[in-house]
Amino acid sequence: RGLRVLDKGFLNTAVIRSEITYIDGEAGVLRYRGYPIEQLAVNSSYLECAYLLIYGSLPTRTQFRTFENEVMHHSIMHHDSEELYSSFRYDSHPMAILTSAFAALGSNHADANPSLAGQNLYTRGTPESLAVMDKQIFRLLGKATTMAAMAYRVRQGRAFVTPPVGLSYTGSFLYQMDHLGEEGYKPNPVLERALDVLFLVHADHELNASCTTVLQTGSSLVDPYSAIAAGCASLYGPLHGGANEAVIRMLISIGSPDNVPQFLEQVKRKESVLSGFGHRVYRTSDPRSFIVRKTADEVFAITGKDPLLETAMRLHDEAMKDDYFVSRKLAPNVDFWSGLIYRAMGFPLDFFPVLFAVPRVAGWLAHWRQMMLQEGGVKIWRPRQIYVGPEVREFVPIEQRK
Numbered sequence: 568r569g570l571r572v573l574d575k576g577f578l579n580t581a582v583i584r585s586e587i588t589y590i591d592g593e594a595g596v597l598r599y600r601g602y603p604i605e606q607l608a609v610n611s612s613y614l615e616c617a618y619l620l621i622y623g624s625l626p627t628r629t630q631f632r633t634f635e636n637e638v639m640h641h642s643i644m645h646h647d648s649e650e651l652y653s654s655f656r657y658d659s660h661p662m663a664i665l666t667s668a669f670a671a672l673g674s675n676h677a678d679a680n681p682s683l684a685g686q687n688l689y690t691r692g693t694p695e696s697l698a699v700m701d702k703q704i705f706r707l708l709g710k711a712t713t714m715a716a717m718a719y720r721v722r723q724g725r726a727f728v729t730p731p732v733g734l735s736y737t738g739s740f741l742y743q744m745d746h747l748g749e750e751g752y753k754p755n756p757v758l759e760r761a762l763d764v765l766f767l768v769h770a771d772h773e774l775n776a777s778c779t780t781v782l783q784t785g786s787s788l789v790d791p792y793s794a795i796a797a798g799c800a801s802l803y804g805p806l807h808g809g810a811n812e813a814v815i816r817m818l819i820s821i822g823s824p825d826n827v828p829q830f831l832e833q834v835k836r837k838e839s840v841l842s843g844f845g846h847r848v849y850r851t852s853d854p855r856s857f858i859v860r861k862t863a864d865e866v867f868a869i870t871g872k873d874p875l876l877e878t879a880m881r882l883h884d885e886a887m888k889d890d891y892f893v894s895r896k897l898a899p900n901v902d903f904w905s906g907l908i909y910r911a912m913g914f915p916l917d918f919f920p921v922l923f924a925v926p927r928v929a930g931w932l933a934h935w936r937q938m939m940l941q942e943g944g945v946k947i948w949r950p951r952q953i954y955v956g957p958e959v960r961e962f963v964p965i966e967q968r969k
């Protein structure tokens with residue numbers, strides 16, 4: 568309570584003890600619950616990692632089957648929600664739709680509302696309370712893909728698609744996005760797996776801006792739908808989940824590989840930002856970027872190469888040997904290559920942040936659950952400021968003001 572230390576941007580402030588995700592920014596290490604991201608990307612799936620992040624261990628086959636059934640069971644939206652989606656303008660940004668959809672979802676579930684069901688609904692840790700918590704987790708994970716697909720289709724004036732039975736989490740999402748009504752439609756398995764790997768590497772990244780927002784909001788003991796909506800809004804920004812969209816806009820504006828040196832000079836004069844480069848925590852490399860780069864090649868083998876790839880590669884190669892970027896320890900982050908994959912798969916540009924937000928729901932929920940159940944209960948997050956405004960002033964009536 569005594570001395571206040573200004574820590575602009577939380578460069579050195581820890582607010583919670585966590586067992587979920589470990590990052591070593593100097594060594595370029597990322598682990599979910601102790602498992603290296605490289606091992607998970609090869610051997611696991613997004614939904615299995617969601618379980619791992621939320622509950623702390625890899626599921627047995629039975630545990631996974633139950634979890635998957637619950638999540639997929641909850642993927643269906645109430646018919647009434649179609650009206651809400653249809654009320655958005657055709658040119659609404661899908662992140663604005665998704666953020667609103669998460670908040671609106673809470674209105675359907677009175678059992679999730681701590682002001683109705685008891686202030687300590689989520690912090691009790693009793694079997695009943697854990698079951699209520701699980702239900703919201705299943706709903707939020709299950710409906711995230713459905714709501715994202717609805718946000719996509721409403722802008723095209725296309726009818727919504729009921730989540731299919733028998734497809735994987737990512738397969739179901741692709742089905743709902745693309746389904747044209749033909750019998751037996753199945754997404755391409757290579758593209759389905761590629762998207763699943765992208766979902767997996769985006770599932771969590773400890774206390775980034777959006778996760779911090781979820782916890783900050785959740786610390787008032789509000790329902791998880793409101794907390795996730797707040798996180799979703801935070802992720803929307805171009806310095807965070809909007810960076811994958813910004814990378815493609817940057818590559819388009821550069822125009823061709825020949826213009827790369829000129830663009831880099833602009834960045835060095837601080838007239839532009841090199842989107843998809845740099846990270847608050849990683850000071851050498853972002854391990855996710857290697858996984859995404861490899862996945863890009865697998866996708867391009869099916870879809871053909873994106874014409875922006877050459878510009879991206881030249882940009883990458885030149886920046887990595889330029890003293891400006893090397894001395895500032897700037898390297899590609901997860902977003903540098905992911906946008907190229909999304910583009911090759913046919914997702915519209917402004918939908919890219921949605922493809923980051925949907926998988927991040929698992930991480931947000933894992934941290935929210937951990938905080939609710941932490942020893943000693945939840946302490947509301949209420950940082951202090953250093954006041955630098957005027958001293959006390961006398962009120963001046965409006966007619967006497969100059």
Ligand code: CMC
Binds near residue numbers: 806841843
């Ligand atoms: N392009 C040009 N210069 C940069 C960049 C960049 N992308 N990133 C950092 N710098 C410069 C910055 O201007 C500063 O220069 P100087 O020392 O001359 O003032 C120096 O590098 C150090 O940067 P920093 O202040 O340590 O960076 P930060 O930790 O405050 O910000 C960041 C991290 C991710 C917001 C920033 O690197 C950035 O804006 N990157 C571009 C946006 C982006 O790709 N975001 C996605 C992040 S990964 C996915 C996610 O988790 O959301």
